[in-house]
Amino acid sequence: xxxxxxxxxxxxxxxxxxxxxxxxxxxxxxxxxxxxxxxxxxxxxxxxxxxxxxxxxxxxxxxxxxxxxxxxxxxxxxxxxxxxxxxxxxxxxxxxxxxxxxxxxxxxxxxxxxxxxxxxxxxxxxxxxxxxxxxxxxxxxxxxxxxxxxxxxxxxxxxxxxxxxxxxxxxxxxxxxxxxxxxxxxxxxxxxxxxxxxxxxxxxxxxxxxxxxxxxxxxxxxxxxxxxxxxxxxxxxxxxxxxxxxxxxxxxxxxxxxxxxxxxxxxxxxxxxxxxxxxxxxxxxxxxxxxxxxxxxxxxxxxxxxxxxxxxxxxxxxxx
Numbered sequence: 061x062x063x064x065x066x067x068x069x070x071x072x073x074x075x076x077x078x079x080x081x082x083x084x085x086x087x088x089x090x091x092x093x094x095x096x097x098x099x100x101x102x103x104x105x106x107x108x109x110x111x112x113x114x115x116x117x118x119x120x121x122x123x124x125x126x127x128x129x130x131x132x133x134x135x136x137x138x139x140x141x142x143x144x145x146x147x148x149x150x151x152x153x154x155x156x157x158x159x160x161x162x163x164x165x166x167x168x169x170x171x172x173x174x175x176x177x178x179x180x181x182x183x184x185x186x187x188x189x190x191x192x193x194x195x196x197x198x199x200x201x202x203x204x205x206x207x208x209x210x211x212x213x214x215x216x217x218x219x220x221x222x223x224x225x226x227x228x229x230x231x232x233x234x235x236x237x238x239x240x241x242x243x244x245x246x247x248x249x250x251x252x253x254x255x256x257x258x259x260x261x262x263x264x265x266x267x268x269x270x271x272x273x274x275x276x277x278x279x280x281x282x283x284x285x286x287x288x289x290x291x292x293x294x295x296x297x298x299x300x301x302x303x304x305x306x307x308x309x310x311x312x313x314x315x316x317x318x319x320x321x322x323x324x325x326x327x328x329x330x331x332x333x334x335x336x337x338x339x340x341x342x343x344x345x346x347x348x349x350x351x352x353x354x355x356x357x358x359x360x361x362x363x364x365x366x367x368x369x370x371x372x373x374x375x376x377x378x379x380x
Contacts, residue, residue, distance in 0.1 A: 082117050082118065082119040083117055083118050083119065083147040083148070083332040083333060083334050084119050084120075084121065084145050084146050084147050084148075084332070085112070085118060085119070085120045085121070085146075085147065085148045085149075085150065085328060085331070085332045086120075086121050086123065086142060086143060086146050086148070086149045086150070087105050087108070087109060087120060087121065087122045087123065087150045087152070087328075088123045088126070088127065088128070088149065088150065088151045088152070088153065088160070089101035089102045089104070089105040089106075089122065089123065089124045089125070089126075089152055089153065090125075090126055090151075090152065090153025090154050090160055090185075090186070091125050091126045091153075091154075091160075092125075092356040092357070092358060093153075093154045093185075093356075095358065096355065096356075096358050097311065097312045097313060097355070098310055098311060098312065099154065099184070099185065099310065099312075100312035100355055100356060101124075101152045101153055101356075102124045102125070102354055102355075102356055103312060103351075103353065103354040103355050103356070104152060104309065104312055104315055105122055105124070105152055106122065106124075106353075106354045107315055107346055107350060107351075107354075108315070108321070108324060108325060108328070109122050111321070111325055111341065111342075111343050111344060112325060112328065112329070112341070114342065115329055115334065115341060117334055118329065118332060118334055121142065123142065126153070126160050127160050127161070127163070127166060128140070128142040128143075138164060138166070138169075140169050143169065143173060143178075146173060146178055147178060147179065147332045147333060148178060148179035148180070148181065148302075148328070148331040148332040148333075149170065149173060149178060149179070149180050149181070150180075150181040150182075150183070150328055150331065151180075151181070151182050151183070151186045152182075152183040152184065152186060152309065153185065153186045154185045154186070155182075155185040155186050155187065155188035155189060155206070156185070156188050156189070156190070156208070157190055157193065159186065159188070159189050159193075159194060161186075161189075161194070162189055162190075162193050162194045167194060167197055170197070170201070171197065174200070174201050174297070174299060174301055175299055176299075176301075177297075177299050177300035177301040178301050179301050179302040179303060179331035179332060179333065180201045180202055180301065180302075180303045180331075181202065181303060181304045181305075181306070181327060181328065181331045182198070182202055182304075182305050182306070183305075183306045183308075183309045183324070184240075184242075184306065184307060184308060184309035184310055185310075187202070187204075187205055187206045187242065187245070187305045187306070187307055188205060188206035188207075188208070188211075188242075189205050189206075190207075191207055191246075195207065195246065198305075199246070199247070199248050200297070201297070201301075201303050202293075202295060202303035202304060202305045203247060203248055203251075203253065203254040203293055203294070203295035203303060203304075203305065204245040204246055204247035204248060204251075204254065204293065204305060205245065205246055205305070206242050206245060206246070206307070207245075207246040208274075209274065209278065210244065210246055210280075211242055211243065211244045211245055211246065212242065212243065212244055212269075212271045212276060212278060212281050213240050213241075213242045213271050213272045213273065214240070214241070214262075214266050214269065214270070214271045214272065215238065215239070215240050215272065215310075216238070216239075216241060216262065216263075216266045217236050217237065217238040217239075218236060218241050218258075218260030218261075218262070218289075218291060219234075219236045219260055220234055220235055220236060220258050220259070220260055221234050221260070222234060223257070223258075224255070224256060224257065226255060226257060226294065227326060227329075227330045227335075227336040228257055228292075228294060228304070228323060228326045228327045228330055228336070229257065229323065229326070230326055230336050230337065230338055230339060230340040231322055231326070231337070231338070231339040231340025231341075232319045232322050232323045232326065232340060233319050234319075235317060235319035235320060237308065237311075237314040237317050237320055238311070238314075239308045239309070239310050239311050239314055240272055240308075240310035240311075241260075241291050241307055241308050242291065242307035243262065243289035243290065243291055243307065244280075244281060244284070244289060245290065245293075245305070245307075247290075247293075253295050253296065253297075254290075254293050254294075254295055255293060255294045255295065256290045256292075256293055257290075257292040257293055257294055257304070257323075257327075258290070258291040258292035258293075258306075258308075258323075259288050259289065259290050259291070260288065260289065260291065261286070261287070261288045261289070262289055264285050267281050267282050267284070267285055268282060291306075291307045291308065292304065292305065292306045292307065292308075292323070292327075293305055294327070294330075302330065302331050302333065303331075304327050304330075304331060306324065306327065308320065312351065312355075313351055315346055315351070316345070316346045316348075316351055318343065318345065321343050321346065322340045322341060322343045325340070325341040325343055326340050326341055329341055
């Protein structure tokens with residue numbers, strides 16, 4: 061009897077220690093933005109989170125509709141207790157001057173986390189901040205940022221014909237998706253410590269515009285015709301933390317692309333300092349039915365899946 065009790069207690073203790081050792085990933089999905097099937101931060105984050113549930117040693121906490129808040133005396137205030145014990149923070153949201161992470165004292169909150177070695181990742185519009193309002197922090201934490209009128213945001217279909225050796229790319233094949241892929245980021249000086257993950261060469265027509273906003277073209281973007289551009293990158297910081305920027309993610313249905321989705325899942329696991337398997341994170345396909353679930357309620361009717369840009373996979377062929 062005593063032996064049985066001892067074994068039970070030992071197993072309980074082991075399970076508790078294992079749970080305590082789990083890496084905690086905070087995922088923040090921004091508020092409603094853009095027409096249907098664009099900037100579906102909640103729905104996109106939910107389908108990614110669902111596929112992370114089976115990753116051993118990883119605990120995910122998803123916050124939807126922006127920065128975590130709580131109600132105090134009838135007023136909505138920030139709830140930064142969510143970040144206690146965090147190992148990584150991922151933000152998929154709108155950006156620019158109204159970026160949810162640069163409001164109030166949130167840069168200070170993220171800065172304190174970064175100093176502890178917490179990983180920080182940004183996707184799509186969340187890579188954009190102002191030079192004097194997040195720019196230096198983004199360069200330090202994730203390696204670079206989108207700067208309006210310096211960077212550009214055309215809708216195009218880069219062909220990622222080769223991928224580097226990196227945990228993020230395990231099990232990921234060359235692919236292409238039509239999206240609002242930003243490029244010409246404002247990186248650290250000399251691109252110090254920045255590892256290119258997704259690189260492709262925009263055609264001359266892409267450089268000549270139009271871009272989404274401002275429409276352009278910009279002379280310095282045209283002057284770089286023929287140059288390959290970085291659309292996803294990673295850094296390992298001196299504070300021990302990791303960071304990445306991913307500029308795609310505008311069109312929701314591109315998460316149906318197996319390789320783009322696996323790349324992001326790998327990136328999130330790597331960000332939390334867990335080992336990415338040799339074949340990448342297991343990722344069940346996203347059906348048309350699942351893709352249309354959890355979409356934000358928007359002012360116009362939700363379109364059917366067919367008209368949206370299709371997520372495609374291709375062999376290693378070059379864009380004309």
